[in-house]
Every structure is written in structure tokens, then in C-alpha cells.
Amino acid sequence: MTILTYIVMVAEAILCARATSASPLQVVTDSGVLYGFVDPSAPAVRQFLGVPFALPPTGTHRWLPPAALTTSTFSINATSFSPSCPQIPLSVQALADVSSPKGGNQTEFFPIENFSEDCLTLNVWAPTHAEKLPVFVWFFGGGFQQGGTNSLYYNPTTWIQRTQAHIVVSVNFRSNIFGFPNAAGLSEQNLGLLDQRASLEWVRANIAAGTALFPSQITMTNDTAQANFAAVGGQLGCAVGAGQVDCLRDVAWQDIEALLVSNASIPKFLPIPDDRVVFTDYGARYTAGAFARIPAIVGTNEHELNALEPGEDALGNQTFLCTAAKTAQLRDAHGVATFRYRYDGNFTDISPPGFSGAYHASELPLLFGTAGKFHGPSTRYENVVGALLQDLWLDFARDPQGGLKRAGWGSFEAGKAVLLGDVDVPMKVMELKELDGVCAS
Ligand SMILES: *[C@@H]1O[C@H](CO)[C@@H](O)[C@H](O)[C@H]1NC(C)=O
Ligand SMILES: *[C@@H]1O[C@H](CO)[C@@H](O)[C@H](O)[C@H]1NC(C)=O
Ligand SMILES: *[C@@H]1O[C@H](CO)[C@@H](O)[C@H](O)[C@H]1NC(C)=O
Ligand SMILES: *[C@@H]1O[C@H](CO)[C@@H](O)[C@H](O)[C@H]1NC(C)=O
Ligand SMILES: *[C@@H]1O[C@H](CO)[C@@H](O)[C@H](O)[C@H]1NC(C)=O
Ligand SMILES: *[C@@H]1O[C@H](CO)[C@@H](O)[C@H](O)[C@H]1NC(C)=O
Ligand SMILES: *[C@@H]1O[C@H](CO)[C@@H](O)[C@H](O)[C@H]1NC(C)=O
Numbered sequence: 001m002t003i004l005t006y007i008v009m010v011a012e013a014i015l016c017a018r019a020t021s022a023s024p025l026q027v028v029t030d031s032g033v034l035y036g037f038v039d040p041s042a043p044a045v046r047q048f049l050g051v052p053f054a055l056p057p058t059g060t061h062r063w064l065p066p067a068a069l070t071t072s073t074f075s076i077n078a079t080s081f082s083p084s085c086p087q088i089p090l091s092v093q094a095l096a097d098v099s100s101p102k103g104g105n106q107t108e109f110f111p112i113e114n115f116s117e118d119c120l121t122l123n124v125w126a127p128t129h130a131e132k133l134p135v136f137v138w139f140f141g142g143g144f145q146q147g148g149t150n151s152l153y154y155n156p157t158t159w160i161q162r163t164q165a166h167i168v169v170s171v172n173f174r175s176n177i178f179g180f181p182n183a184a185g186l187s188e189q190n191l192g193l194l195d196q197r198a199s200l201e202w203v204r205a206n207i208a209a210g211t212a213l214f215p216s217q218i219t220m221t222n223d224t225a226q227a228n229f230a231a232v233g234g235q236l237g238c239a240v241g242a243g244q245v246d247c248l249r250d251v252a253w254q255d256i257e258a259l260l261v262s263n264a265s266i267p268k269f270l271p272i273p274d275d276r277v278v279f280t281d282y283g284a285r286y287t288a289g290a291f292a293r294i295p296a297i298v299g300t301n302e303h304e305l306n307a308l309e310p311g312e313d314a315l316g317n318q319t320f321l322c323t324a325a326k327t328a329q330l331r332d333a334h335g336v337a338t339f340r341y342r343y344d345g346n347f348t349d350i351s352p353p354g355f356s357g358a359y360h361a362s363e364l365p366l367l368f369g370t371a372g373k374f375h376g377p378s379t380r381y382e383n384v385v386g387a388l389l390q391d392l393w394l395d396f397a398r399d400p401q402g403g404l405k406r407a408g409w410g411s412f413e414a415g416k417a418v419l420l421g422d423v424d425v426p427m428k429v430m431e432l433k434e435l436d437g438v439c440a441s
Pocket of ligand 5: 280
């Protein structure tokens, strides 16, 4: 099962405060002077791709937290995506060979080529006119094993061309053994999450100050013994002990990923609770009020586990719906505004096998405006649902407390939720107990 992280930051921003007078496609940032471009297919959208936000985590920087870039005045040709961070491309895993939306490899969600350790970059898409606008920061999913920003479905140019009212930033971060090594002797283990944090700091410094954060779904292991990293080192000729991490810094990343492919018994490398970056008991922290008290949208899809093969909705409900319900309850207990939804969209171009319906992440192509680009055109109704999602997310970004209420989305505190993308009505207000009833203990 692949769990997608879904974090969005919303902020008031002005990208062009420091645009040079020469052209709106030249923007001065801490990373250097970005030279962006406009694609004829989205003529009102500026694109700045492959912008570094930290030093490359290579050589002696491998397995260390992201290091700040020295402020630079160099020119950066921000016209193409950087490589994605090292990973086992989903296409070479057995998982991809079963029925899926593409009848095989899910290339629309996951990058399948161009990987490198020099990958800590972000991409910025903004309207050509400069004004104060909300910013969405997108962290791709992939269960902390795979993923990258160079993904067909995560390109927001169509969305921004349509609204002309927001900015999107997407971020590369390290995953698997490179992002979550859990190696003896390192002072930080959750490097991939520290990458995400460093990117948010870049956005704050160069675009704006953040105001809202969605909660993320995090899978955790509790391998306090750090045995997995040590065993991988042993299998690559680096003996367990004080010099093991340094020894492994000299092994090519390709050889490390190749070992993970060849030996299926090696457990996944995942975030590790350290009670600083990743916590042991999120429920307790919520109860104590130790969380970001800002409005959030919390939702799930009708058939989360159907992406690759028919899954069990009972298990999908327990895994996704009921954790969403619990999160909303814990937030509501502190009076923090929460908006619940279930997405039910079932469109042939996104779910070609039919059975998959509203599988995990299937709402994203409608939100990003990429539905209809890869498996035949979208239907008229599908476009209506996509535009609705885009407008609702923007309503929330503009006014996290009141925007969705004005749009007719009943709030959690009022005992309401919404069904999005049902067969006939794009947005239906429903009773919370109808949505979350199966979760009542
Ligand atoms: C920027 O990169 C593009 C290709 O990505 C290339 O066509 C162009 O010549 C480059 N510009 C400069 C100034 O290097
Ligand atoms: C998935 O991609 C791999 C590598 O490109 C290819 O060998 C395999 O046949 C593909 N699987 C399907 C079901 O398309
Ligand atoms: C991978 O990199 C090559 C060479 O730079 C480029 O031609 C190709 O388009 C890239 N692939 C993707 C999916 O970006
Ligand atoms: C595969 O990895 C496991 C776990 O690290 C290890 O116990 C086993 O010896 C490895 N297999 C081979 C053939 O190296
Ligand atoms: C992780 O393991 C340690 C040691 O066995 C234990 O004390 C701790 O409670 C565990 N944490 C979780 C979240 O299971
Ligand atoms: C999953 O939850 C929904 C409510 O949101 C419910 O309608 C459905 O019957 C549940 N499915 C199963 C198999 O429990
Ligand atoms: C999705 O719609 C197709 C018809 O287009 C139907 O065959 C399939 O059963 C539907 N899937 C779900 C999960 O409702």
C-alpha cells in the first residue's frame, strides 16, 4: 500500500516583490536570479522549475540535514525540472504489473526516469501579473519511498491559467534510505521531513509568510535498534561500527538502491519517532493541544484501496476515513475550524478499469487541472467537478475560517460534511454521522 502525504501551505504572498524591472520572468531570490519561462499552452503562467533550496545532499552531505545555500546572485536557468531524488522507480516493482489506471505503470503519479542525489529543488508557478496571492505548497505522496515533482499529474499550469489567482510551489525531498536512514551516529534521522521544512522556510523567505498547514498522514516504524541500516551497510561491504556511515557515503546511490531492489527482505526505511520532528503519540499531542491550531480540510476518497486492484472498503475506511474522522474530532475539541469531505469521483480517463472509482489520490488530476490530458478527454461533468475542487481549495486559501462556509460547505462544528464528485451533484452537504458513522466505536 502506498500512502500519500498531502500537505498544503497557504499564505498571502507576493512573488514579484523582487522581480527585476527587466522582466517578470526574472526574479531575485536567495538562491540566485531565476530566469523562468512561459509555455504557449498556458500563456498567463510563469514557470520557474528546478530551483535549489538547499545544498546538494551529496558526498559528505549525504545523510545530513539539508544545509542552507549561501545567498547567491548567480543566474539560475529555471526552465526544466531537476532530477527526482534516488528511489526504486515504481515501474520496476512487481506492484506496477497488476491492473492499474494505466493498465500498468502509474507514470502519471510517479517519476520513472532521471534520478540523482542532487535533487533538493522546488518549482514555482505563478500568474504573469504580480500581486498578493495565496500560495499552495505541494508535497507529493509515495509513502516516503517514491515520488518527485516531475510528474505529469502534478503540473498546475492549467489550474493557474484558469484562476489567475494563486501560486503553486512543489517540492522535491529525500525518501527511503536517503531520507530516513535511521543509522547509528546520526543526530537527525528524518531528513526527508527536514527537507520539507527547509523548503517551507525558502517559501517564507522568498515568497511569503505561512498561515495554514494541512495535517499529514505519516506511517511510522519503531526500529530503535537501527538494525536495518546496519544490515544494508554490511551487504554493501561496509562493516558495522563507527565508520559505517562514512564508508557508505562512498558507495554510489545507484548501488544502494539496487541492493534494495535485489533483496526484498530489507524492510522499508520510514520516518522514525524522535519527539522533535516525528512524534510518538500524535493523539496525545492533539489532546494536549500541542498542534498547529489553524483551519484545515480533512478528507478521504470513497475507495482508497482500489488503485491497483479491487481493495476492501472496510479496511480503506479504517485506514483512511476513520483516522480522518478522529483527527477532525481531536481538532474540533480545541475549537479549531475543520472541514470534512469524501470524494466519490469516478471518471473513465482517471479510472480506466472502472472498478477503481475514487481510488487513493484520484482527485489530484482534477485539482491540478491535468485530468483529460493522458487517457482521453474529460467529460463535461468531470470538468465541472474539477473546477469546483479548484475553486473550493482557493476559497479556503483566501479565507481559511469563512471561505468554505460561504461556498456552502457545512463545517464539522455544525455536524456537516460534503460529498464531492458524486455521480450527479458536484457537491452535496451530508450529515457527519452519515460520513463517519462506520467509525463510531
Ligand atoms: C536554459 O535551458 C534551456 C533548456 O532547458 C535552454 O534551451 C536554454 O538555452 C538555457 N538558457 C541559458 C541562458 O542557458
Ligand atoms: C512497467 O514499466 C517497466 C519498465 O519500463 C516495463 O518493463 C513493464 O513492462 C511495465 N509494466 C506494464 C504492466 O506496463
Ligand atoms: C530526462 O532527462 C533527459 C535528458 O536531460 C530529457 O531529455 C528527458 O526529457 C527527461 N525526462 C523527463 C521525464 O523529464
Ligand atoms: C537480505 O536482507 C536481509 C535483511 O537485511 C538479510 O538478513 C539477508 O541476509 C539478505 N539476503 C542476502 C542474500 O544478502
Ligand atoms: C518504540 O519502542 C520502544 C522500545 O521498545 C518503546 O519503549 C516505545 O514505547 C515504542 N514506541 C512506540 C510508538 O511504539
Ligand atoms: C465506508 O464508509 C462509508 C461512509 O463514508 C460507508 O458508506 C460504506 O458503507 C463503508 N464501507 C464499508 C465496506 O464499511
Ligand atoms: C465507475 O463507473 C463505471 C462505468 O463508467 C462502472 O463500471 C464502475 O462500476 C464504477 N466504479 C465504481 C467504483 O463505482
